[in-house]
Amino acid sequence: MIDQNNDDLEIQQRLQHLKDQVGRLLLEKADHPLEKLKLIDNLQRLGVSYHFESEIEEILEDIHTKHNNPSSFDAKDVHSISLCFRLLRQQGYNASPDIFKQLRDEENGEFKVSLIEDVVGMLSLYEAAHFGTHGEDILDQAIHFTAYQLESRLSEMSPNLRQKVGHALNYPIRKGIPRLEARYYIPMYSQEASPNDPLLExxxxxxxxxxxxxxxxxxxxxxxxxxxxxxxxxxxxxxxxxxxxxxxxxxxxxxxxxxxxxxxxxxxxxxxxxxxxxxxxxxxxxxxxxxxxxxxxxxxxxxxxxxxxxxxxxxxxxxxxxxxxxxxxxxxxxxxxxxxxxxxxxxxxxxxxxxxxxxxxxxxxxxxxxxxxxxxxxxxxxxxxxxxxxxxxxxxxxxxxxxxxxxxxxxxxxxxxxxxxxxxxxxxxxxxxxxxxxxxxxxxxxxxxxxxxxxxxxxxxxxxxxxxxxxxxxxxxxxxxxxxxxxxxxxxxxxxxxxxxxxxxxxxxxxxxxxxxxxxxxxxxxxxx
Missing domain, CATH: 1.10.600.10 (Farnesyl Diphosphate Synthase)
Structure with a gap:
């Protein structure tokens, strides 16, 4: 029993040490807001964002003012745009879907064919589009476009990416149970994380x-x-x-x-x-x-x-x-x-x-x-x-x-x-x-x-x-x-x-x-x- 108590104490001390490390990553000044967004996304999907609610709110509130004017948000790739939009909407900010207009062909109004080659970007757009409200036709269009393209390309993907995409097609983040999604995402993240990543541990x-x-x-x-x-x-x-x-x-x-x-x-x-x-x-x-x-x-x-x-x-x-x-x-x-x-x-x-x-x-x-x-x-x-x-x-x-x-x-x-x-x-x-x-x-x-x-x-x-x-x-x-x-x-x-x-x-x-x-x-x- 004494050993068990000692084990519990050691785990709590280790947890606090790791929490401090991750907290410092959030507070560090990033050269690009996208790095902060990626960190916030990982914190949420790994199920530990509840430890950093005020820090996350402060970061997203700051980004929200820039994101509401698409031209002032310097990300142009589909993954960055989609990630920013999704995280802001998850937080309750009414980010405008107009930012996705730059991803469409001006002549026919369809999403650009070139997007198909960026599977990670397509997945991000698919996830973001599930936060749409009534009348946001561009997000409805995004769901149909990305779901079809992702499903048709599953066999070409690496095993890790195929697993991610297959899961998302059944349970997009918006409809996922946070605790169960964390249980699923942690092993996936571990395959991509750097050695001794404090966030993973x-x-x-x-x-x-x-x-x-x-x-x-x-x-x-x-x-x-x-x-x-x-x-x-x-x-x-x-x-x-x-x-x-x-x-x-x-x-x-x-x-x-x-x-x-x-x-x-x-x-x-x-x-x-x-x-x-x-x-x-x-x-x-x-x-x-x-x-x-x-x-x-x-x-x-x-x-x-x-x-x-x-x-x-x-x-x-x-x-x-x-x-x-x-x-x-x-x-x-x-x-x-x-x-x-x-x-x-x-x-x-x-x-x-x-x-x-x-x-x-x-x-x-x-x-x-x-x-x-x-x-x-x-x-x-x-x-x-x-x-x-x-x-x-x-x-x-x-x-x-x-x-x-x-x-x-x-x-x-x-x-x-x-x-x-x-x-x-x-x-x-x-x-x-x-x-x-x-x-x-x-x-x-x-x-x-x-x-x-x-x-x-x-x-x-x-x-x-x-x-x-x-x-x-x-x-x-x-x-x-x-x-x-x-x-x-x-x-x-x-x-x-x-x-x-x-x-x-x-x-x-x-x-x-x-x-x-x-x-x-x-x-x-x-x-x-």
Missing amino acids: FAVLDFNVLQALHKQELNHATVWWEKLNFVTKVPYARDRVVEAYFWPLGVYSMPQYTIGRMIVGKLIAVTSAIDDTYDAYGTLEELKLFTQAIQRWDAGPLDPLPECMKVVFQALLELFKEMELLTAQEGKSCFVQYVKHAFEKLAEAYLVEAKWCNEGHIPTYEEYIENGVITSCYPLLETASFLGLGNCATKQVFDWISKVPKIVRASAIICRVTDDLSSHKFERKRVHVASAVECLMNQHGIAEEEAYKFLQKELENAWKDINEECLKEEKHVPKVVLDCVVNFSSVIELVYGNFADKYTEAELLKHHVAALVVDPLLLPSTFKE
Whole structure:
């Protein structure tokens, strides 16, 4: 035990030493802003930028004034232009896409053919274009152009570059889960880094130290779940506590968000059981009583119901008590009421779906999506996630999300539609409420393929809404709050993307979970003494 403590102390001291080294690199005066941008990009992709937030903000704010006038930003190559644009938009600066006009042929308005030879530049342009908002046609054009060219040239690339490009085509940075992207990027970076690169060693050590914390949190969540004994007492509910914890870990992985991860992870596990109660177990009359109990936060209406439904409701009550205790330490327990109110709305929306299912009613797509924004659970889960944001969890923030603002609605649409696309064929095999796909097919008399195309367009528009809301000059909420919403959207892209429900079919998510909470990163041999 003593040796372990000594090891921990040595690692912390080494981490601080490396952090100081990397910090000095950020502060050094660079001959060209591009060098600073490359460093910031690596810090973010390696998952250690949270150590240098104020320094990064200062650098990007300085560059922003120059970038808004394209002629004053002296980078002309596609990689430099694209990297600058992307980093500024990621930070919330409304960088103008006009800077990309210089990359197009004046005669036909198409991107220059000469760009095709610069694969790294094409990849950077592809990544930057995913930060587009409505009406930015040049960025839409850039996505189509770069995606086609990169895909068609994959076989010609070096193994390392092919791996990078292939990954980006599936998960562009905008839609990537930061923690998972870091896990992927660190080994890639190690193949290109110089010997004894302090940034690489810092990223590896930091990842492993955080992973140890995440293991402890997951262990706590697992013990809590086993004590509830849902596997025996609520046999119809999905046993998904590990996958439930993976969700908030994908939203915010930094050490200061432990309370938030525990709250959201447990809430997802219990909400999943409640979803299954409405979806696959309770009769309509039973579900009406269950909804009344949630609206009153009182078990009284549950007297005539099966014991398993009472167990689920009691677990929900206990979880909210725990939320109040956890947030009381920071004087934030008063905000638990916002989460309760969001849960009441969720129960009402679940009951609407149960009534549609019971009556065999297929609503219009518009009716379905209005209710589906709530049944996606994202307004609830995002509200709950803010409980873990410390000083950023203000009344203004909770008042803002309680109105389901545009960015939260867009995030919920991404969740609802992506979920439906992955699971509707399976759900058609049993009695189940119509999904977005069936609602569109029934309402417009279209084929499944046409419904898919419509929904893919809905997803594109929802991401543009998110991008737009992240760029508002007058910020009503802190960037960290908006980042939570963005990251919830990214998690759903992974968990339900590519027409696969990896939450229900948990085996599909197993290697991602292992990458984040089981398998540590190995230090490159150059760092071993």
